[in-house]
Amino acid sequence: MKAKLKVIEGHLMTGISYILPVIIGASLIVGLAKLVGLGFGVSDLNAYKDAGGILHGAYLMEQVGWTGIGLMNVLLAGFIAYSIADKSGLAAGFIGGALASSTNAGFIGAVIAGFFAGYVALLVKRKIQIQGSAAGLVPLLILPLITVGLTGLLMSVLLGGPLGALNTALIEWIKGMVADGTSTLALALILGAMIGFDLGGPVNKSAWMAGNALFLSGVYLPAILVNIAIVIPPLGYGLATLIRKRNFSPTFREAGRGGLVMGIIGITEGAIPFTLVNPLKLIPLNVVACAAGSGVAALLGVHDIMPPIGGLYGFFSVGNWWAYLIGALTGALVIGIGANLLVNFSEKKEPQKPEHDQKQKEEDDFDLVLEG
Template sequence: MKNSRGTIFQQHLMTGISYMIPVVVSAGMLMGIGIMAGQSMGFDAWDGKLLQGTPNELQSFFAWMTQVAGAGMMGLMFPVFAAFLAYGIADKLALAPGFIGGLLAQKMGSGFLGAMLIGLLAGYSVKYLNEKIKIKRTFMPIKTLFIIPVATCVLVVVASRYVVGPIGQLFINAITSVINLVGQTGELAVAVVIGGAMAFDLGGPVNKTALALSMQLNTDAGISAWVPAMIGAVIPPIGIGLAVFIDKFVVRRSVFDDGLRTNGMSCFILGFMGISEGAIPFAIKDPLFMIPLNVVGSAVGAGISHIMGTYGTVGVPAAIWGWPLATNPLGWVVGVVVGSLIVCFGAIFRMNYLVKKKEKEEDVVANVVG
C-alpha cells in the first residue's frame, strides 16, 4: 500500500532535517565555546575588532572561532536543509538547485519557511524534468550534468527573486510593523511581544528585528525590553531539550525519533548558552504547532520577568552566566522555567498525539491487508 502524500512529504522533510542537524549542532557548539572562553577571559567574542589582529592571540582565535567558524557554519544551515530536502525528492541531481535556493532564502530573509518552499520546488522540478526529458544514453551526461541542473537552478533563482523572497520579506515587514506598533504601548505588552518574536523564527529575521528593537527601547526609552528578548531566545531550546529528557516519565514512552532525540541534548546545552538555533529542527518538523508553542512559551516567560521587575542593561547575555547580572535575577529564572515548561509539555503531548495517530493508521492498514 502506498504512503499518503503527508507521509511522503514528512519523509522528504526529515531527510533535510537529518542533514541539517549536524551543521546546527556543530556551529552552535563552536560559537558556545568561543563565547564561554571570552566570558572566562574577560572579553567579548563577538567583538569584530578582535578579528583584525590583537596582541593576545588567544582572544583573536576564540573571536575567529565564534564569528567566522561558528557563525559562518550556521549560515550553511538553510542551504544544507534545502539541498537535502530536494535530494530526498530527486536524488543527487537536485543538490545544486537546492543549495542555491537555500542560500537565497538566507540572503533574502525568508528563513526556514522559504528554504523549505524552495527546496520542495527544486526537488520536484528536477524530478519532473528527469522523467519528461528523453535522451539517448550516449548523451545522458548532457542531460544530467548540464540541462537539468542549469534549468532548475535558473528556475529556483527566478522563483526566489520574484516569489519566495518577496513573500517572505512581506511577511517579515508585517511582523516588524506589529512589533514597532506595540513598542509604543504599555511596557508589559512590549515585553510579551518582544519575547514571543524572539522565538518565532529562532535566529531569523523576526528574531533579529525584535532584538534590535529591544536594544533601542532599553537604551533610548528606558523600557525593560532587553531581558524579555534574552528570555525569549532561550526558552524554546531549553524547553524542547527538556522534553526529550523527560518524555518517558510524562507519557511512559519515547515520543521523539532517534534523530530528534540525539539533537535534544545539544539543543538543551545550546539553550543555556543563549543559542536558540538548536530548536530549529523541531520547529521545522511540525511548524504549525511548534512555532506558536515556542512563541507562547517565550511570551509568557518574558511577561513574567517584567511583572517581577527584572531589568538588565544591553549586553547582558542570554547565556546562563549572564542571568545574575540582571536586577532581580529570580524573575529571569522564573520566567525561563515557566516558559520552558510550557514548551516542554506542549511538545511532549503533541508528539505523543502524533505517534498514537500514526500507530492507529498502521493498525488500520494492517487490518485491511490482513
C-alpha cells in the same frame, strides 16, 4: 490530501534533520567564543578583528561559528530538494537557498526554494529521457540547466522581493513584541505551547525553526523561550517518576532517568514514551507546562546577552539566568505533579518507541538556537 501533506511534512523534516548538526555545532562555537570574550570583560569581539592574542583568536572562532550559522538557508533548501529528487535536486536547492539569504527572503524563501527545486528536478528526470551515448547529458547538463535556471528565476525575479519584504516586516513585528513586555509574554506562551504539542513533530519544529530564523537576524529572545520549553517535557516526566515512584512500572522508572538526561541536554522526544500512554490527557498537559515555563521565564525578565545555547545548562548563556532555570523547573513541576494525578503508569503497557523513518530519527531538539 492527508497523504500528500504527510509527504510534504516528511521532506521538510528531512531538511531540518540535516541542518541540525550544522546549526548546533556552529552555535556552540559562537557561544564558546563569546564566553572567552566575557572572561576578559569583552562583550563585542569585533574590536579585536585586527588585533593579536587570545581575543583575536576568539574573534576568529566566532566568525567560524557565524559562517556555519549563515549556511542554514542554503542547507535547508538543498536538503529539502535532496529529499524530493535525490542528488538531482541538490544544485538548484543550494542555489535557491543562497538566493533566499541574499534577497532576505529568509526561512520561508528557503523552504519554497527547496520544494520548487526538488519537484522541478523530479519532473525533469521523469520527462526528459535520452537514449544511447548522449544519455549522460541529462544529469550533467540538461537537468542542472533547467533546475538551476528556473529556481534562480523564481527566487531572484519573482519571489525574492515580496518574500524579502514579508520577512523584514515579520522580523520587525517580532522585535516589537520582544520590546513590549505584554507581547513578550504572549510570544512565550505561543512558542512554548507549540513546542509541547507534538514533541519533535511539525508544530514543534515550526517553533524551533522560527527561533532559529530570528536568531539569524540577531533576535535571540524567541530562541531562548524555545530552549526553555524544549527541556520541560522530558525533565517533567523524569521528575514525575521521582515524585511518586509507585505510580510507574520499573520500565517507566528507568525511562524517567533517561528523561532527566534528555531534559538536561534538550531532547524533547524523551517525553514521547510517557505521552503515548494517554495522549488525550498528556498532550494538553505538555502544552500547558511548556507554555507556563516559557511564560514564567518571560515574566521574570529572561533576556539575551549572547547567542543562546540549548539545554538546561544553557542558562549561562542568557541574562537573568535564574529566570531561565525557574521557568524550566516550573514547567517540569507542572508535568511532574500533573502526570501523576492524571495517569497511572504502573498499569499501562510498557513504553514503546515511536515509529519514525530513519531520516526523522536523526532529528532532535538540541536547541541552542540559536531548538527541541
